Amino acid sequence: MRRIGISTGGGDAPGLNAVIRAAVKTAINDHGYEVMGIRNGLDGLFEPGGVFSLTLKDVRGILPLGGTILGSANRGNPFVRKAIIDGEEVVEDITDSYIERIQLLGLEALILIGGDGTLAIAQTLAKRGIKVVGVPKTIDNDVGGTDTTFGFDTAVNIATEAIDRLHTTAESHHRVMILELMGRDAGFIALNAGLAGGADVILIPEIPFNFEVICRKIQQRVARGSKFSIISTAEGAHPEGGQKVYKRAADAAYVARLGGIGQVVGKFVESMCGAETRVTVLGHLQRGGTPTAFDRWLATCYGSDAVRLIAHGRFGRMVALKGRRFTSVKLEDALKTPKRVDLQGDTIQTAKALGICMGNDLD
Numbered sequence: 001m002r003r004i005g006i007s008t009g010g011g012d013a014p015g016l017n018a019v020i021r022a023a024v025k026t027a028i029n030d031h032g033y034e035v036m037g038i039r040n041g042l043d044g045l046f047e048p049g050g051v052f053s054l055t056l057k058d059v060r061g062i063l064p065l066g067g068t069i070l071g072s073a074n075r076g077n078p079f080v081r082k083a084i085i086d087g088e089e090v091v092e093d094i095t096d097s098y099i100e101r102i103q104l105l106g107l108e109a110l111i112l113i114g115g116d117g118t119l120a121i122a123q124t125l126a127k128r129g130i131k132v133v134g135v136p137k138t139i140d141n142d143v144g145g146t147d148t149t150f151g152f153d154t155a156v157n158i159a160t161e162a163i164d165r166l167h168t169t170a171e172s173h174h175r176v177m178i179l180e181l182m183g184r185d186a187g188f189i190a191l192n193a194g195l196a197g198g199a200d201v202i203l204i205p206e207i208p209f210n211f212e213v214i215c216r217k218i219q220q221r222v223a224r225g226s227k228f229s230i231i232s233t234a235e236g237a238h239p240e241g242g243q244k245v246y247k248r249a250a251d252a253a254y255v256a257r258l259g260g261i262g263q264v265v266g267k268f269v270e271s272m273c274g275a276e277t278r279v280t281v282l283g284h285l286q287r288g289g290t291p292t293a294f295d296r297w298l299a300t301c302y303g304s305d306a307v308r309l310i311a312h313g314r315f316g317r318m319v320a321l322k323g324r325r326f327t328s329v330k331l332e333d334a335l336k337t338p339k340r341v342d343l344q345g346d347t348i349q350t351a352k353a354l355g356i357c358m359g360n361d362l363d
Contacts, residue, residue, distance in 0.1 A: 002031075004310060005107040006054070007038040008068040009118035013137050013151030014291030015299035016068035019113055021059040022303030028056060031311050036107060041073035042121070045101045063296060066289045074117065099128055109310045113137050115149075116335060119318060123331040126316040133306045134318035134331055139286055142186035145334030146320035150299040155182070155286040156192045159232075162282055163197025166230060174227040176218060176269050176277040180262030182286050183234030187341050189286065194232030194356070195347065201229065201357040203265070205236035205244075206341045209359025214265070215273040217357035229275070237261050240360070301326055
């Protein structure tokens with residue numbers, strides 16, 4: 001019996017449990033594999049009880065559940081690990097220890113589920129001889145090589161509902177309501193939810209914005225009798241010539257934490273436009289709860305496909321969706337060019353045609 005491991009890394013996303021369920025059921029029912037779950041990203045390799053057998057019973061009933069039964073971690077990078085040596089904090093590479101542990105556990109192949117960070121770890125392990133298959137997960141939808149990642153559809157639905165709810169209070173009190181959404185480098189959530197929810201201004205990282213252009217849009221709406229406005233902004237949006245807003249700076253082991261651009265925009269709108277403004281940060285609500293039917297379907301197909309790649313000996317690859325067809329791409333190709341909003345694409349053109357302000361006057 002072959003033994004494979006499965007791990008969920010990075011931030012949680014709706015659909016993770018659906019991937020785990022599909023992978024376990026396909027591995028056991030279709031191939032006779034033994035599946036070992038690794039808790040808390042790859043950290044579980046070294047934790048007591050961190051690696052355990054996943055049975056059909058373990059995955060029963062988890063399809064509609066958010067989060068991950070394996071736990072996750074966005075700090076489990078074996079190549080950049082903080083440690084205290086001789087009383088000083090240092091950053092070390094303990095990849096060899098991970099590889100030795102994987103081999104000791106008899107894991108013949110790994111399924112790593114995550115975004116670009118986790119997939120980069122998968123690629124490095126693959127180069128070191130570990131048989132790995134990646135599954136693209138991120139609510140930001142910014143992983144290259146695939147049309148969409150699971151978790152994105154759920155996040156957009158949650159964000160759209162938030163915009164719908166903000167409309168009523170914005171119109172009642174004649175306010176500008178700003179909704180700050182996730183999206184570090186890619187503005188897919190803010191753009192798609194803004195379009196679906198009827199936002200008047202959409203700010204995304206790919207288009208640096210101009211405060212005066214935003215205010216002009218708000219004033220135009222007031223002049224036409226619309227005394228309220230809705231602004232959908234990605235957390236990674238930034239003004240022309242300005243920087244992104246961070247809550248926490250980056251260091252050798254941790255990525256920087258974004259947050260606060262909504263407040264910056266709100267302050268300028270209130271002072272420059274004279275409009276009463278409120279800011280809502282949706283935050284981790286975008287990650288939680290029951291995945292949509294689409295994300296369940298997508299995650300299920302991804303999990304099953306990942307096992308089939310292993311069965312056919314196609315390692316160092318990531319499962320992907322192209323159109324309505326499931327396929328796979330090399331991990332290096334998936335990571336080569338991160339996906340960003342196409343500024344000449346149909347969604348941007350539709351937003352402009354509807355009169356939605358994208359933060360500047362550029363065509």
